[in-house]
Amino acid sequence: MKKVLQGNEAIARGAWEAGVTVACAYPGTPSSEILQELAKYKEVTTQWSPNEKVAVEVASGAALAGARAMACMKHVGLNVASDPFMTLAYTGIKGGFVIVVADDPNVHSSQNEQDSRNWARFAKVPMLEPGDAAECKEFTKIAFDISERFDTPVLLKGETRVSHSDSIVELEERKASKTALGLDRKDASKYVMVPANVRVRRKIIEERMRKLEAYADEFSGNVMEINDSSVGVITAGAAYMYTKEVFPRYSYLKLGMVWPLPKKLLADFFKKVKKVIVVEELDPFLETEIKALGYKIFHGKDVIPTMYELSPEIIEKALSGKSYHAPRMKVAPDDLPKRPPNMCPGCSHRALFYSLKKLGAFVFGDIGCYTLGAAPPLQALHSCICMGASVGQAYGAGKALGKEGLGKICAVIGDSTFLHGGIAPVMDTVYNKGYATSIILDNRTTGMTGLQEHAGTGYTLTGEPANMVDYEKLVRALGVKRVRKVDPYNLKQATKTIKEEMETDEASVIITKNGPCMLHRREKRKFPYPYYTIDAGTCRGCKACLELGCPAISWVAVEGVTKNGKKRKGTVSINRTLCPGCGLCAQVCKFKSILPGKAGA
Amino acid sequence: MDNKVTNILLSGVGGQGAILASNILANVFVEAGYDVKKSEVHGMAQRGGDVTTHFRYGKKVYSPLIKYGEVDFLLAFELLEALRYINHCKDSARIVINDQKILPPAVNLGQASYPGDIPALFKKYFKDNVYIVKGQEVALSLGNAQAANVVLVGAFSNFFPEIKDAMWISALTDLLPKKLHGLNIKAFEEGKKRL
Numbered sequence: 001m002k003k004v005l006q007g008n009e010a011i012a013r014g015a016w017e018a019g020v021t022v023a024c025a026y027p028g029t030p031s032s033e034i035l036q037e038l039a040k041y042k043e044v045t046t047q048w049s050p051n052e053k054v055a056v057e058v059a060s061g062a063a064l065a066g067a068r069a070m071a072c073m074k075h076v077g078l079n080v081a082s083d084p085f086m087t088l089a090y091t092g093i094k095g096g097f098v099i100v101v102a103d104d105p106n107v108h109s110s111q112n113e114q115d116s117r118n119w120a121r122f123a124k125v126p127m128l129e130p131g132d133a134a135e136c137k138e139f140t141k142i143a144f145d146i147s148e149r150f151d152t153p154v155l156l157k158g159e160t161r162v163s164h165s166d167s168i169v170e171l172e173e174r175k176a177s178k179t180a181l182g183l184d185r186k187d188a189s190k191y192v193m194v195p196a197n198v199r200v201r202r203k204i205i206e207e208r209m210r211k212l213e214a215y216a217d218e219f220s221g222n223v224m225e226i227n228d229s230s231v232g233v234i235t236a237g238a239a240y241m242y243t244k245e246v247f248p249r250y251s252y253l254k255l256g257m258v259w260p261l262p263k264k265l266l267a268d269f270f271k272k273v274k275k276v277i278v279v280e281e282l283d284p285f286l287e288t289e290i291k292a293l294g295y296k297i298f299h300g301k302d303v304i305p306t307m308y309e310l311s312p313e314i315i316e317k318a319l320s321g322k323s324y325h326a327p328r329m330k331v332a333p334d335d336l337p338k339r340p341p342n343m344c345p346g347c348s349h350r351a352l353f354y355s356l357k358k359l360g361a362f363v364f365g366d367i368g369c370y371t372l373g374a375a376p377p378l379q380a381l382h383s384c385i386c387m388g389a390s391v392g393q394a395y396g397a398g399k400a401l402g403k404e405g406l407g408k409i410c411a412v413i414g415d416s417t418f419l420h421g422g423i424a425p426v427m428d429t430v431y432n433k434g435y436a437t438s439i440i441l442d443n444r445t446t447g448m449t450g451l452q453e454h455a456g457t458g459y460t461l462t463g464e465p466a467n468m469v470d471y472e473k474l475v476r477a478l479g480v481k482r483v484r485k486v487d488p489y490n491l492k493q494a495t496k497t498i499k500e501e502m503e504t505d506e507a508s509v510i511i512t513k514n515g516p517c518m519l520h521r522r523e524k525r526k527f528p529y530p531y532y533t534i535d536a537g538t539c540r541g542c543k544a545c546l547e548l549g550c551p552a553i554s555w556v557a558v559e560g561v562t563k564n565g566k567k568r569k570g571t572v573s574i575n576r577t578l579c580p581g582c583g584l585c586a587q588v589c590k591f592k593s594i595l596p597g598k599a600g601a
Numbered sequence: 602m603d604n605k606v607t608n609i610l611l612s613g614v615g616g617q618g619a620i621l622a623s624n625i626l627a628n629v630f631v632e633a634g635y636d637v638k639k640s641e642v643h644g645m646a647q648r649g650g651d652v653t654t655h656f657r658y659g660k661k662v663y664s665p666l667i668k669y670g671e672v673d674f675l676l677a678f679e680l681l682e683a684l685r686y687i688n689h690c691k692d693s694a695r696i697v698i699n700d701q702k703i704l705p706p707a708v709n710l711g712q713a714s715y716p717g718d719i720p721a722l723f724k725k726y727f728k729d730n731v732y733i734v735k736g737q738e739v740a741l742s743l744g745n746a747q748a749a750n751v752v753l754v755g756a757f758s759n760f761f762p763e764i765k766d767a768m769w770i771s772a773l774t775d776l777l778p779k780k781l782h783g784l785n786i787k788a789f790e791e792g793k794k795r796l
Binding site: 002004108109132160161162164165166167168238240241242244245246311312313316326327328329330331333336337338339340341342344375376377543546549551553554555557570577 | 614615624627628631636637638639640641642649650651662663664665666667668669670681682684685687688704705706707708709710711713714715716722726746
């Protein structure tokens, strides 16, 4: 049966068909849908892990017990999981073990643009790179076979334009794994990575790489297409699709396995074509390796960009040089107002960032929707590095500034992000006598990636009720004495509480309450009024409410006077269909010109 | 079937339902026997950012992305988000735009102005191939402004006379929960009359 599937859905389908029984992930764009899709298959135990390291550990434990297991993450997630990953390359597995890592060229929704292929070379494990959904499914299945045949973890590389692209996939039946379940204590020397055992395994890795190199020559996903033999392109994944689109007559060596490289196939290709061009996204990974084998290439990163994503026109322009003619420009796109993402109307993060802005704090931020607090007009978030970095950075800045920094520093971290990477730095702040204030923005979900459950929501990925972490008890157990809860929508109270804690020379944690994500399906904050309106007669056009950056409030530049004869340059207007009635704007209006609306009016 | 690949660009603002619309197109053109590819950016787009979906069908489709300047059909759910992609359209492109303005942050703040007569600008370049559809108005008359995306799909379906209405409606009902079928079938049928 044929079906149109998204790349991520196809990876999930492939894993299911391959007989996977345990799959773990921490959500991250563009990889999140894999686990959500797999959770629909009853034969698979699926779970959201608190972070990618735990996901890899849990899935690899299942693989050691003989199950086919998978862990999925975005590119930066593998940085977090790299510790177990690098050493699992030594121990090998028992049941097939696949790690899906999804890159984000062009940084559509990430904090960096790293090229995950480097992990494969670094860890000495094979990596497959599909180019569309059909290959996503096929390669996922093959990845499990490779993993068991060569006793190695296998990386499967996704990326935005593959993971989030849809194409036709042929559905097949599920086949159960042939590996027997069970743990054998006699295998300890394979799994206990102490120096004596490591040295034995180290040698096995080298032997395994040679076997994998030989396998690469016969791997069905490494495909040679000889057409016009004057130009041959070595490429992989989405880059193949773009290049084939604009240069259909060239010859191709499409690598489905980007590490290790197929040496015989490469030799054969270099014999068959006159000039070789390497087209790959981001780093010159293939190019460097091919050059190291002694081959000369005609073009590579001398013309193909080393950053952002590729596209058919970028490749056409790069390879056609002066003969490329861009289509006629009708409008200069840079002249149009941009439409960056924004916090939703009514979002509790907006309230909190407004308070932080008024306090003039340097806010160490973290990864999530609240990173949008950095955008104008709030501009109340001043750093964002990686999951959990906010707390440690705020603490470290306080160490550097001493008493001078009191009242000026805080960290903001979402509930899911706190559980991912924020616990250890809070413990550190207390233990090493820092004074940073960490604010846990508890919106009861993993917001930015599409509302996934986590250990603090009380539900599992499959919707079963589960333990719910009590943040207050947790941080008290870490030694935090000053734990406060604030309602972020009460601007006066929230600002006062944050100020007090920032000024106190002791570690503190503030937890926001009653501020669930506006898109949350289960939990909703009930606002007293359905919406707010502007009293156009008294609005002075002071723009104080616009500082909130609420999508429901807009400036109307019509000069005039209020009903009391005060001159104004314009007024604001509230879009009633967007306004959820959070009332923040009414709190910041000095002229009482923002009034509650009535239901049905 | 010749090897021509047709390029459809869908653009809008997060939350307008452009992704559902592109899923309907994918189902319809697969059912009609074509190869299809579709690419979209998720993630931060959910938070009111601009959303685009590249949709391509033909005998064999390689790239999931449409080459710059090669768009055959632009289906835009918002006026400014139509204009943002005007350069991507072929001179012969056919353009369907939902008559709705959603103000971007800089316009809300009074720091930029929303571009002037966007339909007129499109008509200057694309003449009679520009169609403005009042998606919200039609959907609201059926009881729910949310169905504007399907009104647009209905209007858009006029360009493909070889594909029967039943196929569009079956794609629609496959993708939506049952309680929304009645409204969306009506939205499709009303949309179909608006072009």
